[in-house]
Amino acid sequence: MKTFYRILLFVGQFVTLGLAAAFLISLMSPRLVERVRQRFGAAPVATSAPATTPSVAQSAPDHGNSIAINPEKNAVTVSYAPAVARAAPAVVSIYANKIVSTGPQVLRPANPVLQRMFPGIIIGPPLKRREQSLGSGVIVGHDGYVLTNNHVIQGAEQIQVVLYDGSSIGARVIGTDADTDLAVLKIDAPNLPSIAIADKTPLNVGDVVLAIGNPFGLGRTVTMGIVSALGRQLNLSTYEDFIQTDAAINQGNSGGALVNAYGELVGINSDVFSPSGGNIGIGFAIPVSTAKAVLDQIVAHGRVIRGWLGAEYADVHALQNPGANHGVAVVGIYDKGPAAEAGLRPGDVLFTLDGKPIVSLLELRNHEASLAPGTKVELTGERNGQPFSLAAILQERPQRQTGS
Numbered sequence: 001m002k003t004f005y006r007i008l009l010f011v012g013q014f015v016t017l018g019l020a021a022a023f024l025i026s027l028m029s030p031r032l033v034e035r036v037r038q039r040f041g042a043a044p045v046a047t048s049a050p051a052t053t054p055s056v057a058q059s060a061p062d063h064g065n066s067i068a069i070n071p072e073k074n075a076v077t078v079s080y081a082p083a084v085a086r087a088a089p090a091v092v093s094i095y096a097n098k099i100v101s102t103g104p105q106v107l108r109p110a111n112p113v114l115q116r117m118f119p120g121i122i123i124g125p126p127l128k129r130r131e132q133s134l135g136s137g138v139i140v141g142h143d144g145y146v147l148t149n150n151h152v153i154q155g156a157e158q159i160q161v162v163l164y165d166g167s168s169i170g171a172r173v174i175g176t177d178a179d180t181d182l183a184v185l186k187i188d189a190p191n192l193p194s195i196a197i198a199d200k201t202p203l204n205v206g207d208v209v210l211a212i213g214n215p216f217g218l219g220r221t222v223t224m225g226i227v228s229a230l231g232r233q234l235n236l237s238t239y240e241d242f243i244q245t246d247a248a249i250n251q252g253n254s255g256g257a258l259v260n261a262y263g264e265l266v267g268i269n270s271d272v273f274s275p276s277g278g279n280i281g282i283g284f285a286i287p288v289s290t291a292k293a294v295l296d297q298i299v300a301h302g303r304v305i306r307g308w309l310g311a312e313y314a315d316v317h318a319l320q321n322p323g324a325n326h327g328v329a330v331v332g333i334y335d336k337g338p339a340a341e342a343g344l345r346p347g348d349v350l351f352t353l354d355g356k357p358i359v360s361l362l363e364l365r366n367h368e369a370s371l372a373p374g375t376k377v378e379l380t381g382e383r384n385g386q387p388f389s390l391a392a393i394l395q396e397r398p399q400r401q402t403g404s
Contacts (some may be wrong), residue, residue: 080210084222086263089164090140090195091256093214094148094171094185096133096156136213136256137161137185138265140295142194146185147291148255149270150176153183161187164220175298178400179238179306180290181270184298195257197288198264203227203243211247211269211283213256223248225281231362232284236271238400239365242284243267249283258285267291307371308397309344310337313361316349327351327381328364342379342392350381369397 104126135152139145146161153159159171171185207227215221225247232242245258249272258267267285274280297304312332330348333340350358354377358364371377373396380389 080208080224080261083210083259083261083263084212087195087210087257087259087265088212088220088222089193090138091212091220092137092139092146092164093162093217093220093252094133094135094137094146094152094255095160095162096135096153097158097160098131098133098156134214134217134252135254136252136269138255138257138268139187139192139194140197140265140292142192144187144189144192145174145295145299146171146187147268147295148183148185149268150178150181150183152255153185159185161185162214163189164193175302175304177294177298177304179304179397180286180294181237182268182286182291182294184295195259196262196264197292198260198262198266199288199292201260201262201264201266203230203260203266203287205230208261209243209245209247209266210259210261211245211249211253211256211285212259213249213253213269215248215250215252217252225283228282233362234271234273234284239290239369241287241290241362241366242270243287245283245285246281247283248281249285253283303399305373306369306397307373307375307394308337309339309368309377309392309394310334311339311344313350313364315361326359328358328361338392338395342390344379344390344392345383348381348383348388350379352378352380354378368394 133152133154133156135148137146137148137152140147153173154176156173159173160168161171162168167189169187169189171187174184174186176183205227209225209227211223211225213221225245227243228246229244230241232244233240234242243258243266247258249269253269254271256269257265258269260266265288267287268291269283269285271284273282273284294304310333311330312334313328314331316327316329327349330339330344330346330350333344333346350364352358353364353367356367358367371394373394375394376391377394378389378391380387382388
């Protein structure tokens with residue numbers, strides 16, 4: 001019996017040793033194992049070795065942003081190169097030159113004590129120097145119209161636009177709108193590219209966006225981020241509905257394009273929030289809907305025509321009236337304006353305009369501006385706790401004057 005167990009133990013040890021040897025051989029020389037299997041008529045074993053085929057590129061329907069699948073890394077890489085290729089040719093660099101005065105030439109004594117007694121003698125006319133403003137712009141039509149920020153070209157005597165191919169061409173101002181900080185330029189050149197406008201694609205917080213412009217004069221630069229917020233108000237201009245983004249926007253990006261992942265224009269880069277002067281991931285762009293409306297009016301009329309009630313507004317809480325919890329407060333009335341003629345007074349609270357509830361200051365301003373001058377509107381509200389209703393005839397909003 002002992003002899004039987006010894007034989008069984010020997011066989012088991014032999015089989016184990018053989019399996020271990022076969023395992024080591026399969027790891028060290030898998031081709032040898034495959035040849036042995038084929039010699040004895042066994043079917044080859046399929047392996048999971050990575051394929052050697054190149055990466056596959058798939059395109060999103062109708063837009064063309066590339067999705068590259070890398071089999072070796074078993075990962076999906078999203079590229080926005082097609083979006084950049086679609087939008088970047090329509091983004092231009094703008095150099096606006098103007099002559100600024102530094103004040104008259106004054107002869108001052110070198111002694112500080114004498115300087116207090118004799119401030120100086122004017123010995124010549126004011127000195128002048130050339131100042132250059134750097135910015136970006138977007139070609140929005142094959143006919144050569146360019147959208148940019150008003151503050152980029154404000155007061156400029158000469159404007160040069162550098163195109164995608166590096167060529168430089170002079171531009172003329174068609175019109176400006178200080179109330180939205182937008183301006184429309186015109187360049188004359190053949191075969192101009194034009195950017196696609198995302199007027200049918202809604203923008204949402206979290207969407208990927210690309211900022212294209214000429215920061216610090218470095219040349220065309222693309223940065224990426226997401227939409228951080230919508231409807232931001234910074235009190236920088238009269239009509240504000242900013243897109244906030246963390247895509248890097250720096251000096252020179254003003255007037256450039258903010259595009260979505262398909263290369264469609266969603267905004268005009270305008271401003272940054274930066275206590276230190278550098279980019280901290282808080283940038284702002286004017287929505288393309290606002291920019292398109294301003295463009296159409298300037299091209300048609302040379303200016304933006306808006307309805308105007310002749311009143312200044314504030315949040316209802318500015319009245320410090322516990323009973324006022326909705327509507328918009330009237331805080332100022334312009335003499336001989338529609339509001340003054342209709343009988344509105346500072347301190348009034350407005351509830352409706354033409355039967356539509358007034359839910360915010362921004363909504364009231366935009367609704368008022370969207371109406372044509374000469375339109376008769378009905379207003380309801382409250383004065384000293386008593387309801388009132390009156391009619392006013394809108395005038396054209398006076399053009400906002402800006403310094404040169």
